Amino acid sequence: MLRVDIEKQLGEFSLSATFTSEGRVIGLFGASGAGKSSLVNMIAGLLRPDRGTIVIDGETVDDTSAGIHVPTYRRRIGYVFQDARLFPHLNVAQNLDYGRRMNGLTPDPAQHKRIIELLDIGALLDRRPGKLSGGERQRVALGRA
Known part of the structure; x- marks a missing residue:
């Protein structure tokens, strides 16, 4: 569950968003410059709201009052940046496993296999990000998230 009720002033631009979602995956769409990236950055903890609250799975992660x-590192959410931001020194398999390792979670081979099959990236596991196409990098970033 995600609950957002925030305001943020960014130069001349004012962002105000209020919504609740029960979905595990959420998509945002809107015109260029509408504040989508700024909103996602606030949810991820990369940018602080000027006013308001953000609650993720019942945990208040921002409450300005x-x-x-x-x-960010304690919010336990996946975030796929527009430019994928894969770790260049890790291969695809290591990038996919990064979140699990950094959170000290037990390996789940069945889940790992499902992600690889869903994203059709099995043939890429030994490759480094610099040897991937843009679409391949995006699929790996989705799998890592």
């Missing part, structure tokens, strides 16, 4: 701001 209470002075709460949980750092």
Whole structure:
């Protein structure tokens, strides 16, 4: 569950968003410059709202009135940046496994296999990001998230 009720002033641009979603995957769409990236950056903890709250799975990660701001690395959410941002020194398999390892989670071979098959990236596992096409990098970034 995600609950957002925020405001942010970015130069001359004012962003205000209020919504709740029960979905595990959420898509945002809108015109260029509408504030989509800024909103996602606030949800991820990369940007602080000027006012409001963000609650992820029942945990308040931002509450400006209470002075709460949980750092990005503690929010346990996946974020696919527009430019994929894969770790260049890791191969595809290591990039896919990064979140699990950094959170100390037990390996789940069945889940790992499902992701690889869903995204059709089995043939890429030993390759580094620099040897992937743009679409391949996006699929790997989705799998990592």
